[in-house]
Structures are given as C-alpha cells and as structure tokens.
Amino acid sequence: MIKISNLHASIDGKEILKGLNLEVKAGEIHAIMGPNGAGKSTLASVLAGREEYEITEGTVDFDGQDLLELSTEDRAREGLFLAFQYPIEIPGVSNINFLRTSLNEIRDYKGEEQISAKDFLARVKEKSALVELDSKLASRSVNEGFSGGEKKRNEIFQMAMLEPKLAILDETDSGLDIDALRIVANGVNKLKSDKNATIVITHYQRLLDHIIPDFVHVLYDGRIVKSGTKELALELEEKGYDWIKAEVETH
Amino acid sequence: MAYTENELAKDLENQEYKFGFVTDIESDKAPNGLSEDIIRFISAKKKEPEWLLDHRLQAFATWKTMTEPSWAHVHYTKPNMQEICFYSAPKQTKKYESWDDVDPEMKETMKKLGISMEEQKRLTGVAVDFVMDSVSVATSFKSKLNELGIIFCSFSEAVQEHPELVRKHMGTVVPTSDNFYAALNSAVFTDGSFCYIPKGVRCPMELSTYFRINEGGTGQFERTLVVADEGSFVSYLEGCTAPQRDENQLHAAVVELIALENAEIKYSTVQNWYPGNKEGIGGIFNFVTKRGICERNAKISWTQVETGSAVTWKYPSCILKGDNSVGEFYSVAVTNNYQQADTGTKMIHLGKNTKSTIISKGISAGKSQNSYRGLVQIHKNATNARNFSQCDSLLMSDECGAHTFPYIECKNSSAKIEHEATTSKIGEDQIFYCQQRGINIEKAISLIVNGYCKEVLNQLPMEFAVEAQKLLEISLEGSVG
Ligand SMILES: Nc1ncnc2c1ncn2[C@@H]1O[C@H](COP(=O)(O)OP(=O)(O)OP(=O)(O)O)[C@@H](O)[C@H]1O
Ligand SMILES: [Mg+2]
Numbered sequence: 001m002i003k004i005s006n007l008h009a010s011i012d013g014k015e016i017l018k019g020l021n022l023e024v025k026a027g028e029i030h031a032i033m034g035p036n037g038a039g040k041s042t043l044a045s046v047l048a049g050r051e052e053y054e055i056t057e058g059t060v061d062f063d064g065q066d067l068l069e070l071s072t073e074d075r076a077r078e079g080l081f082l083a084f085q086y087p088i089e090i091p092g093v094s095n096i097n098f099l100r101t102s103l104n105e106i107r108d109y110k111g112e113e114q115i116s117a118k119d120f121l122a123r124v125k126e127k128s129a130l131v132e133l134d135s136k137l138a139s140r141s142v143n144e145g146f147s148g149g150e151k152k153r154n155e156i157f158q159m160a161m162l163e164p165k166l167a168i169l170d171e172t173d174s175g176l177d178i179d180a181l182r183i184v185a186n187g188v189n190k191l192k193s194d195k196n197a198t199i200v201i202t203h204y205q206r207l208l209d210h211i212i213p214d215f216v217h218v219l220y221d222g223r224i225v226k227s228g229t230k231e232l233a234l235e236l237e238e239k240g241y242d243w244i245k246a247e248v249e250t251h
Numbered sequence: 252m253a254y255t256e257n258e259l260a261k262d263l264e265n266q267e268y269k270f271g272f273v274t275d276i277e278s279d280k281a282p283n284g285l286s287e288d289i290i291r292f293i294s295a296k297k298k299e300p301e302w303l304l305d306h307r308l309q310a311f312a313t314w315k316t317m318t319e320p321s322w323a324h325v326h327y328t329k330p331n332m333q334e335i336c337f338y339s340a341p342k343q344t345k346k347y348e349s350w351d352d353v354d355p356e357m358k359e360t361m362k363k364l365g366i367s368m369e370e371q372k373r374l375t376g377v378a379v380d381f382v383m384d385s386v387s388v389a390t391s392f393k394s395k396l397n398e399l400g401i402i403f404c405s406f407s408e409a410v411q412e413h414p415e416l417v418r419k420h421m422g423t424v425v426p427t428s429d430n431f432y433a434a435l436n437s438a439v440f441t442d443g444s445f446c447y448i449p450k451g452v453r454c455p456m457e458l459s460t461y462f463r464i465n466e467g468g469t470g471q472f473e474r475t476l477v478v479a480d481e482g483s484f485v486s487y488l489e490g491c492t493a494p495q496r497d498e499n500q501l502h503a504a505v506v507e508l509i510a511l512e513n514a515e516i517k518y519s520t521v522q523n524w525y526p527g528n529k530e531g532i533g534g535i536f537n538f539v540t541k542r543g544i545c546e547r548n549a550k551i552s553w554t555q556v557e558t559g560s561a562v563t564w565k566y567p568s569c570i571l572k573g574d575n576s577v578g579e580f581y582s583v584a585v586t587n588n589y590q591q592a593d594t595g596t597k598m599i600h601l602g603k604n605t606k607s608t609i610i611s612k613g614i615s616a617g618k619s620q621n622s623y624r625g626l627v628q629i630h631k632n633a634t635n636a637r638n639f640s641q642c643d644s645l646l647m648s649d650e651c652g653a654h655t656f657p658y659i660e661c662k663n664s665s666a667k668i669e670h671e672a673t674t675s676k677i678g679e680d681q682i683f684y685c686q687q688r689g690i691n692i693e694k695a696i697s698l699i700v701n702g703y704c705k706e707v708l709n710q711l712p713m714e715f716a717v718e719a720q721k722l723l724e725i726s727l728e729g730s731v732g
Pocket of ligand 1: 011012014016034035036037038040041042043
C-alpha cells in the first residue's frame with residue numbers, strides 16, 4: 001500500500017523527519033506512538049502533501065505511484081485520507097455540501113459520474129449511523145462550533161463517506177469520551193478490509209484496546225526507532241519513552 | 252505544484268477581465284463636455300417637457316457650486332468633465348415588440364454576459380429592461396405587468412407616458428443638491444428605469460435591468476425610480492458589466508426607492524464593471540447615490556454583490572421615516588488588483604420602533620483597498636429604534652487593505668445598537684483541508700468565499716444568487732498550472 005523510504009523533511013530550514021522508513025500493507029493497521037514533537041503530525045502532513053514542508057531526501061511509493069509527485073488533491077483522490085489532529089472550521093459551508101463536493105471531485109478524477117442526490121443522501125444516512133453522528137451535525141457548517149469530540153467524530157464520518165485506501169488518523173482519540181472512543185474505533189474496525197489500511201497516531205494504549213494494531217512503531221526524533229506488536233504499546237504505557245531515548249542514544 | 256498563500260495571491264492578480272468586449276453599434280452622440288447647451292441638447296433629444304429641462308438646469312447650477320468629495324478612502328484622478336461625452340444613443344431607436352426584433356449583435360452581447368434573453372424569459376420569467384448605453388432598447392413582459400397596473404419601463408418612456416408620477420416622486424429621496432455626483436446626474440441623466448407598483452399589488456416576477464456601458468468615453472448617468480404604493484411588494488434586480496477600456500469611465504447613477512405604507516421593496520444588485528487591468532489602468536469610476544424612504548410599516552432591503560469597477564463609492568441607504576419601518580443592507584464587496592471600494596450604508600431612524608440590519612462582507616485581494624463606511628443615525632423621536640451591524644473583512648493577500656468606518660449618532664436613549672466586526676485572512680489551513688478531501692484550490696477558494704458570503708447570497712433571488720456565485724468565482728479564480 002505505502003512504502004516510505006529514508007524520508008527527510010524540513011520546515012523553515014529545520015529538519016523534522018530524519019530518514020524515516022515505514023511500510024504498510026493492505027489489510028494492516030499500524031499504530032505510531034512517540035513523544036510530543038517527535039514528528040508524528042509532520043509525517044501525516046508530509047504524506048498528505050502540505051506545501052510548507054520541504055522533502056530533502058527519500059521516496060514514498062503509494063500503490064505503485066510516486067506519492068511525492070502527486071498534488072495534494074490528487075493524493076486524496078487516489079485514496080489517501082488524513083483525519084486531522086485539529087480539524088478545520090469552514091464557516092458557511094455545510095458539511096453536506098463539503099462532502100458532496102469532495103466526493104464528486106474524487107469521482108470526477110476517476111472518470112466516474114457525479115453521485116445522485118438520492119444515493120448521496122442514502123450514503124450520508126448510512127455512514128452517519130455507523131459513527132453515530134448526530135444528523136444535525138451533517139447539515140451544519142463544517143466543524144464550526146463543533147465540540148472537540150464532535151470534530152473528531154466528523155473526521156471519521158468523512159472517512160466513512162470517502163472510503164479511502166489509506167487512512168491516517170492523527171490523534172483522533174484525544175478529546176473523545178469513553179463512549180465516543182468506542183464508537184470511533186468501531187467505525188474504523190467496520191471499515192477495515194483487506195483492500196485498505198490504517199495508520200493510527202496515538203498517545204494512548206487504550207485506543208489500541210479497541211483498534212487492534214498489527215504493528216506498533218515508536219517515532220522519535222524524526223525516525224521510527226522501534227517497531228513491535230501490541231505488546232510494545234503496553235510496555236510504553238508502563239515505562240514511558242525514556243528507555244527508548246536511552247536506547248537510541250547508545251546506538 | 253507548490254501553492255503558498257503568496258503564490259495564490261499572485262495568481263489572483265493575474266485574473267483578467269472576462270467580459271471585455273465592445274459592441275459595434277453606431278452611436279448618435281453629443282459633443283464632449285458639459286454646459287447648459289449640452290443639457291438642452293440631451294433634453295431636446297429626449298423630447299422632454301419643460302419642467303424636466305428646468306429641473307436639469309437647476310441641478311446644473313447647483314452642481315457648479317459644488318466640489319468633488321474627497322472624504323472617501325479612495326485615490327484616483329478626478330475625471331475631466333470636459334472630456335466626457337454625456338449623451339450617446341444607439342442609432343436604431345425604434346422600440347422592439349418582441350425579442351425576435353432585437354439586433355443580433357445586441358443578443359450576442361447578452362450571450363457573452365451569460366444571460367441570453369431567450370433563456371431568461373423561458374427559465375425565470377424575468378422581465379428585462381436592457382439599457383445599452385443611454386437608451387433603453389428593449390422591454391419585455393409588459394403586457395403581463397400591464398394587467399396588474401404595474402409600470403416597468405425606461406425612465407425616458409416614463410417621462411413621456413407617466414409624467415405626473417415622475418414629477419411627483421423624482422428627487423424626493425435624493426434631492427439635486429444632495430451631493431456632487433447626484434447633482435451631476437440630475438443635470439445630465441440620460442435614461443434608466445422606472446417602476447411603479449400599484450396599491451396592494453404583489454409583483455409576481457422579479458423585475459430586472461441589465462446596465463451596460465458601451466461607448467468608449469461615455470459617462471453613464473442612469474436614473475432609477477421605484478415607487479411601491481401602499482401594501483405592495485416588488486423585488487427588483489439590477490446587474491451590469493462593461494467592456495474593457497483604457498481610459499477611466501465615469502458612472503454616476505442615482506437610484507430612488509419609495510416604499511409607501513406597508514409596502515416592501517427588495518433591491519438586489521450584481522455589479523461587475525470593468526475594474527481596470529492588473530496594473531490598475533482603466534476601469535469604471537462608480538459613484539452611485541442610492542437611497543430609499545420607508546413610510547409606516549414599510550420595508551426596504553438592499554442586497555449588493557460588488558465585484559467590478561476601478562473605484563466604487565456607494566452607500567445604499569434607508570430613511571426609516573414611518574413608525575415600525577425596516578431597513579436592511581446586505582453587501583459583498585470584492586476588490587482585486589488595484590481596485591478601490593468605499594461602500595456601506597446609512598440607516599436613518601426617524602420613526603418609532605424602526606429596525607435596521609447591516610451585514611457587510613468585504614473580500615480584498617491583490618493590492619486592493621476595501622472599506623466599509625456605515626452610518627447609523629437615531630433621531631430624537633425614534634423611540635425603541637434597533638440596529639444590528641456586522642462587518643466582516645476577508646483578506647486574500649498581504650498587500651491589500653480592509654478598513655471599517657462605522658459611525659453612530661444616537662439622540663434617543665431607548666435605542667439599541669449592536670456592532671460586530673471581524674477581520675480574517677483566508678486560511679491556508681482551510682485550503683489544505685479542502686485539498687486533502689480532493690477539492691482543488693480554485694474550488695476550495697470558491698467554497699470558502701461562498702461560505703463566508705452566505706448570509707448575503709441567501710438574500711438574493713435564486714437565479715441571481717447563482718450568477719453572483721459565478722461572478723465571485725471569476726473575480727477570485729487563479730490560473731493554477
Ligand atoms: N514552522 C516550524 N518551524 C520550526 N519547527 C516546527 C515548525 N512546525 C513544526 N515544528 C516542529 O516540528 C516538530 C514536530 O512536530 P509535530 O507536530 O510533527 O509533532 P508530533 O509528534 O505530532 O507531536 P504531538 O504529539 O505533540 O502532536 C516539533 O518540534 C515542532 O515544534
Ligand atoms: Mg501531532
């Protein structure tokens with residue numbers, strides 16, 4: 001699905017990603033953990049195509065394509081989805097209008113017909129039920145005045161609507177109450193198939209009780225410094241990051 | 252394909268005017284310059300009654316004593332009145348009974364504007380009074396309106412056919428001495444529109460006029476008068492666009508609205524005149540006086556989407572004379588490149604329980620300057636007057652300017668006045684968010700801007716709102732490569 005090799009990226013002359021390697025295959029769920037400021041959101045932004053970052057070295061292969069050559073919108077149209085750590089408000093633009101525009105742009109790119117109003121609304125109904133999103137939120141302005149948790153849930157709703165190949169969830173669990181956490185995790189699990197993959201960025205092992213990852217990686221100082229399975233998350237929860245930092249330093 | 256805020260801003264500056272073309276219809280024009288003789292020439296050309304000529308001459312005398320205002324936040328070279336042609340009429344002055352008779356070239360012009368008449372007639376049932384230069388050349392749907400006693404015709408025709416109505420109302424809301432440009436208009440206006448809705452009649456269709464400046468160097472001085480008699484309702488649409496020109500063209504219109512007891516007038520404008528090229532050369536000077544008066548329980552609602560002109564100076568206003576009367580002003584003003592707009596409204600509360608609402612959305616791009624200037628005036632007897640104002644500015648570049656000048660004069664302590672203002676920059680985050688959902692940058696900007704203007708666009712009649720959205724898109728789209 002995606003193969004990141006020796007990725008270096010900097011912003012304002014400061015190197016944030018320093019030779020990052022990661023491979024995610026279809027059907028897999030990967031969790032990325034790591035201390036604040038390690039570069040997790042940076043990785044997500046770079047993959048999504050945020051222009052501020054300069055890629056100085058490395059390659060990213062996305063389903064046989066050179067991801068870094070694609071424009072931001074074409075990456076999205078090819079099936080890369082980013083659930084934002086801080087979802088953006090767009091006043092005056094309804095969630096519905098936003099999603100319909102998005103969906104149709106993606107379909108247009110693939111040479112498919114525009115979705116009919118009927119099919120669209122049916123899909124909205126189905127997917128909002130899946131993530132138990134209050135139907136009122138669907139017709140309100142994009143994220144405007146949404147509570148923190150509602151914003152996160154809205155990201156998962158959008159993901160469900162767009163059915164991406166690769167979804168990157170950047171701390172979607174933070175700010176969610178216990179029930180919402182379960183709902184969001186359920187949503188992710190239900191959407192899981194052998195054709196798509198998910199990267200979950202999180203600080204908390206409790207999310208991983210609900211979304212069982214195939215692999216857990218530790219991102220520290222711009223690199224994946226340790227990889228393991230679910231047990232690694234438990235170990236991190238218990239011991240923190242100091243031992244990892246120490247390990248890295250001695251190498 | 253890198254896209255930073257600055258690149259975006261640069262792209263916006265490259266936006267060339269899309270409606271720049273000149274229709275080649277032989278004109279019957281006056282020699283350049285302004286004098287009593289020219290005014291007599293215009294009046295004679297139009298076979299006007301004596302009282303109107305007197306009205307013009309008196310306005311001219313007043314105008315000569317006045318100087319051009321300079322308080323607005325705009326800078327431009329003052330037009331030389333002696334270089335302007337004050338009258339130009341298409342040669343073919345015969346009236347058309349049906350659209351089939353209309354000059355094919357004129358139809359072509361309308362097509363370029365994206366408003367084919369056939370389409371309009373068929374789809375929207377809009378009656379259109381199309382002003383090409385100074386003389387109205389076509390009027391439609393007349394018979395249907397006739398049945399209801401509604402008068403909708405060119406101003407010149409109204410002078411001939413309904414002189415008593417014109418004489419009674421003209422100049423009562425905007426007196427000739429009101430300001431420099433209103434006085435000038437009163438002296439030299441050539442044509443415009445007249446509309447009268449009789450007592451208790453709800454006009455069943457949107458009345459629409461498309462103005463267009465066509466002859467190089469011809470100043471346009473339209474005059475519009477809308478009278479809604481007691482208990483009547485009318486929705487009036489005004490839209491315009493002009494051909495590309497290198498010299499500045501002066502436009503000084505006067506619009507007067509009269510809403511008698513229990514009447515309601517909705518007046519919507521989409522303004523898209525040539526704004527000058529991206530170096531700031533050429534473009535229309537748009538100095539407009541628009542004002543309405545409300546009698547008891549009456550309501551006047553101004554909605555405008557302003558995207559054109561090099562310099563705009565325009566304050567559609569309401570005099571809330573009658574008790575319980577309501578004034579509204581909804582505005583979107585877009586400036587790009589070197590455009591300058593100083594626009595806003597005046598709400599004059601005279602009667603008791605009068606209410607006004609002001610929603611102004613400014614969008615500035617390029618090196619443009621966009622100012623909101625508003626006055627809310629509560630007079631002594633205006634007990635329980637209410638005003639709510641919201642003035643938002645959206646910046647698209649680092650080099651443009653947005654300014655807000657709200658003035659409040661309150662002489663009655665029972666008044667309640669609320670004012671809110673915000674300034675924001677179009678967010679790179681918002682654009683990125685849209686792009687991450689597969690929406691390209693042009694669509695993203697259009698989506699964000701339309702969302703920002705929603706409260707105003709919602710006020711427009713459906714078909715006009717669509718046109719307005721298209722205009723906003725055209726005014727702000729970049730050439731993404
Ligand atoms: N414009 C910038 N200039 C310099 N440094 C920046 C800039 N933007 C981000 N950074 C730095 O990049 C580093 C990585 O940030 P990033 O947001 O990727 O961290 P993170 O791993 O997601 O952290 P968190 O767990 O807090 O979300 C941080 O040290 C941050 O301060
Ligand atoms: Mg982060």
